[in-house]
C-alpha cells in the first residue's frame with residue numbers, strides 16, 4: 001500500500017528558489033498575524049478566494065480579511081520574488097509590487113510519486129498522482145491511499161481509503177463513494193462544504209434549486225454564540241428527485257454542523273423528511289429548516 005503523501009507545490013516564480021520559503025503551515029495564519037498587529041497582504045491569482053467552492057463562499061470569506069484590515073489582491077499574479085533592504089519583494093504581473101518582512105507561499109500540494117519506483121510495478125505516475133479505482137487499487141496487489149492519489153487530499157479521506165483498502169485485502173466487496181465528503185477550511189469564520197457546488201450540479205444536468213439563508217434570520221437565538229451573529233448557509237437541491245446534492249456554510253463551527261447535510265446527501269434523504277425533522281434549540285443546525293423551506297422545488 002502506497003501512502004507517501006504530498007509535497008508543497010512551489011510555483012515557477014523567478015527568485016523563489018533561493019528563498020528560505022518553507023515554514024510549517026499554521027492554520028488561520030493570516031488572521032493570527034494581523035491580530036498581532038502585522039500588516040498582511042494576500043496575493044491571489046484567481047478572481048475570488050476558494051475558487052473550487054460556490055462563488056458565495058469566496059465572497060463571504062473575503063469579507064472578513066477586509067474587515068480586519070488584511071489587504072486582499074485578487075486577480076494578481078506573482079511573477080518574481082527578490083530581497084530589498086531586508087524585505088522580500090513580490091513583483092506582480094502587469095506592474096506593481098508587494099513587500100514585507102515575511103513571505104508565505106501557499107499554492108497547494110503535489111502528490112509525492114517520484115523516486116519510489118512505482119513504474120517498476122507497472123504504474124504510470126503523473127502530476128495528478130497515482131490513479132486508483134473504486135477499491136483504491138493502483139495495480140495488481142498494489143493499493144494507494146490519500147495525498148499520493150490526488151483524490152480529495154484530506155486526513156479523513158485517507159482514513160476512509162485505508163478502510164476501503166483493508167476491506168478489499170480481506171476479500172470484502174467494497175466501493176469508495178466520495179459523494180458526501182466534508183471539505184472544511186479552518187478559517188475564522190469556518191468554511192464547510194459538502195457534495196456538489198451549484199455549477200457542478202448544473203454541469204451534471206441536474207435541475208438545480210438553491211437556497212441561501214443568513215443565520216441571524218434563520219435560527220431562533222443567533223446571539224447564543226456571538227454578540228454580532230454572522231454567517232450563512234447555502235443549499236443545492238435536485239428539483240426532480242427532491243433531495244439535497246450539495247451544501248455550504250460560512251459560519252462558526254460550520255465544520256461540525258455540515259455533517260447534517262453530509263448525511264442527507266449520502267443517504268438521499270427526501271427534502272420532505274428534512275422539513276419534518278426537528279433540530280435542537282439553540283443550535284446552528286436549526287438553519288437547515290429555513291434553508292429547505294426556502295428551496296423552490
Ligand SMILES: Cc1cc2nc3c(=O)[nH]c(=O)nc-3n(C[C@H](O)[C@H](O)[C@H](O)COP(=O)(O)OP(=O)(O)OC[C@H]3O[C@@H](n4cnc5c(N)ncnc54)[C@H](O)[C@@H]3O)c2cc1C
Pocket residue numbers: 003004005006024025026112115116145146147148153154155156157158186
Ligand atoms: C498545513 C496543513 C494542514 C492540514 N490540515 C488538515 C486538516 O485540518 N484536516 C484534514 O483533513 N487534512 C489536513 N491536511 C491534509 C492532510 O495533512 C493530508 O491529507 C494527510 O496528511 C495525507 O495523509 P497521507 O498519508 O497521504 O500523507 P502524510 O500524512 O504526509 O504521510 C506520508 C508519509 O509517507 C512518508 N514517506 C514519503 N516518502 C516515503 C518513502 N519513499 N518511503 C517511506 N516513507 C515515505 C512521509 O515521511 C510521511 O510520513 C493538512 C495539510 C497541511 C499541509
